[in-house]
Amino acid sequence: MTLALRLVDLAKTFPVGKRLFGKPKGKVRAVHPVTLDVERGETLGIVGESGCGKSTLARMLVGLLEPTQGHVEIEGAALDTADPALFGKRIQYVFQDPISSLNPRKTIRQIMEAPLRRLHGMKATERQARIREIFDSVNLREEFLDRYPHEFSGGQAQRIGIARALAAQASILVLDEPVSALDVSVQAQVLNLLADLKGEYGLTYLFISHDLAVVEAVCDRIAVLYFGAVVELGRAEDVFRAPLHPYTRLLAESAPVVGRPLTAPEAKETELPDPLNPPSGCAFRTRCPRATERCAAEVPTLETAKSNHQKAACFHPLSD
Amino acid sequence: MRRFLALLARNRLALLGLVVMGLVVLLALVTPWLPLKPPNVTNTSDKFLPPFSEGALLGTDHLGRDLLSRLLWGTRLSLAVGFAAAAIAATLGAAIGVVAGYYGGRVDNVVMRGVDMLMAFPYILLALAIVAALGPGLFNALIAVAAVNIPFFARNIRGVTVGIAHKEFVDAARLSGLSDARIIVSEVLPNVVPVIVIAMSTTVGWMILETAGLSFLGLGSQPPQADLGSMLGEARSAHITQPHTSVVPGVMILIIVMAINLLGDGVRDALDPRLRSGALSRPMAATQVARDHVPPEPRAEGVLTxxxxxxxFHVGKRTxxxxxxxxxxxxxxxxxxxxxxxxxxxxxxxxxxxxxxxxxxxxxxxxxxxxxxxxxxxxxxxxxxxxxxxxxxxxxxxxxxxxxxxxxxxxxxxxxxxxxxxxxxxxxxxxxxxxxxxxxxxxxxxxxxxxxxxxxxxxxxxxxxxxxxxxxxxxxxxxxxxxxxxxxxxxxxxxxxxxxxxxxxxxxxxxxxxxxxxxxxxxxxxxxYAGRIVEQGTTEQILNHPRHPYTALLMKCVPELGAGRRRLEAIPGLPPAVDRLPEGCAFADRCPKVQPDCRAGEIVLRQVGDHAARCLHPVERAREEAAQ
The missing domain is CATH 3.40.50.300 (P-loop containing nucleotide triphosphate hydrolases)
Structure with a gap:
């Protein structure tokens, strides 16, 4: 297996309370150094709750955000984020809100032509043929091309967003909550389409979502993000069934499942830590029933706890 | 465009403004071909002729020049200067605003603080200072008026651009390989144009007034050339004895500015999406009730029934x-x-x-x-x-x-x-x-x-x-x-x-x-589904033995944690629009079990097994029944 994508110590820190001159008042570490490998043809799921840094991570991957530290390698070569015409050909992004990712004042044809013209310098006839081919594979009718975005439903607009990403002919797609704005019946259509396209074009997916069940259904491996750091990484079928990290277990137990009685898996008063004033050591320790003094003193790494195919950043993993 | 005109025409005052302004602009455009006396030829023997005199419909001024001719030529000049100033201010202001808003950060800070400094001066003082530095003259007055109004446009457009620059479609354009300059021109600008038009339509009148003000002070148009402001200025000395000399240009200024402002308000209302959707019409305190039949007796007991x-929803002709x-x-x-x-x-x-x-x-x-x-x-x-x-x-x-x-x-x-x-x-x-x-x-x-x-x-x-x-x-x-x-x-x-x-x-x-x-x-x-209850029962009945195909399919669409990696069932198609509901079952077009009678007529919510479903061909309880 060859590597499609490699993240090396990728991290992002945002200044808080900027001033015109001098240093900002504080810093928030949105993403702690993350190192991850994604194999070609794989779907890697990234799950986490709001504010855990999933979107920041995704935007760094596609060059929309400059990392504070570390770099991204695509098929062995470092990603140069300076020229959009270069990185757009290698990695593409599908947005969460399908309607707002389409310019309301452009027709679908204009939107579809932009990547073909700017990234690949195609001629008009070539573009025409390519758009027809792509629209065919995402099950959209060609007559849609001369309409404006507001005329489409969420599911159709998301297909257009996927079609645009395909037009760039990148081999890696970052899917940032691609179905969470859609109704459940449409959500399944889009997920199945993504699975078909992956086979057809040999794509590699980074699938970002807060919906554990969706991630489990479509991914090969899953990385669980908490407070800007990967706390657990493992095969999709294992991560939620047999979690190592207490946070992963909390997530899995919180998801409403038919046939499981309603219980609050953690104390009702618990609150998330304050990003401006993070706890020392493990960020989860204030919510963790297994926390000890060591958790406050040291920061666990993803190599701290390991079983066969699973890794977790925890001193007291659940396998003990 | 047609929709815009229709919306504009709905506002009577705006329509009036449009008609009046159209007439004034038309008059100004055809002035050179009208049989008018030359505006600048003096004839002191005929000075201060009252209106409706022979050969001078609106009378003459202190040098015996024909007021009608001067008024039309002056209007032409004032309008041209006002519009030119507005166009210059809008272009430069919008350019500054778009650049500051798009790039943000330090660029934004530096540019906008500069604009703030311009705004810190009282505008008439600033205009006077600019004219004083450049020397009097209509062209310099134009520059002054435009410069004074740039901050208004810059701030307005910057605010809008900041919102647009963070929209997802701008990121998408960047990923499509567009450079910053191209994104500004092809993605941001088209979305900013309505705001520029709105801002212009509400400020043109103001700029005409400001130009007239400078001319009135003798800093704009120079004698003998007439514009509305200089006409007022020259009439000032004879204000009491010969009021018509100041009333004539004064009325014209009033007409122009009123017409432009009415029209501008109309344009703003028609272009602003919030106002278009009726956000200004305040909803009633309680939903309107229009029942054409006697309300039925409740058929079930409950604290809320x-x-x-x-x-x-009645929108236009659609229900x-x-x-x-x-x-x-x-x-x-x-x-x-x-x-x-x-x-x-x-x-x-x-x-x-x-x-x-x-x-x-x-x-x-x-x-x-x-x-x-x-x-x-x-x-x-x-x-x-x-x-x-x-x-x-x-x-x-x-x-x-x-x-x-x-x-x-x-x-x-x-x-x-x-x-x-x-x-x-x-x-x-x-x-x-x-x-x-x-x-x-x-x-x-x-x-x-x-x-x-x-x-x-x-x-x-x-x-x-x-x-x-x-x-x-x-x-x-x-x-x-x-x-x-x-x-x-x-x-x-x-x-x-x-x-x-x-x-x-x-x-x-x-x-x-x-x-x-x-x-x-x-x-x-x-x-x-589509405004009706299609299935009702205890949670256990619905979740374990759904009878309506929609419920059954919808449940299969939802991935459940612990079920592993798999292909999901999807329901093809989309729900029907509720203003064009089909005859019979609303789900028929998406249903795998559809029969001709499903589209034939009203389908009632009826008892199916242990609970209620609105379906003629419900899902069988195959497994259980086979087991029994």
Missing amino acids: LTDLETQ FRAVNGVSLHVAPGECLGLIGESGSGKSVTALSVMGLVASPPGVITGGSAQYKGQELIGARYGKLRQLRGDRVSYIFQDPLATLHPLYKVGDQLIEAIRVHHPVGRRAARERALGLLRDVRIPNPESRIDAYPHEMSGGMRQRVGIAMALANDPDVIIADEPTTALDVTVQAQILSVLSDLRRERGLAIVFITHDFGVVAQLCDRAAVM
């Missing part, structure tokens, strides 16, 4: 049947789940109960809703208001949108209590603290004085629940209260609601699209 409720004969009931201590996709009518059903659907365009056209035997549909506003939030309260999806951002959460809770109960502030505050404790907010003593933005989403939703509980209601209608929350927070909120229901005997109507939530919280469930 809806019978054949119908709510429609959207959002709620189409819904009957529901909920008993004390019971939780009813209302399941449906977006557009299925579940939220409108909930809002109709207390007359909270915005009217216009919403109208309740039939059915009844009874709270403990009291009819709510068509009840007096006073009675509805007394019940709202006291006996029947709501929890909405987005607590950030329902809490007032400028008041402390405690004050909002106290207000909710005191509206319905004559208690003192101190007692109400005690009660508010108790409520915050009830919804398990840590540290209620300090949180009571927090503003909504200082709390996390989960904490805000707890405040929303506390607000709904403030007056110990009998019924809570919760519209997707946990959809916007994270799973761990959702689990906490659901268990808080579940506890409260048990402790207080609350009846809850819980609207959601999540079967897992229904399974965990609700006793009974109803599934809605």
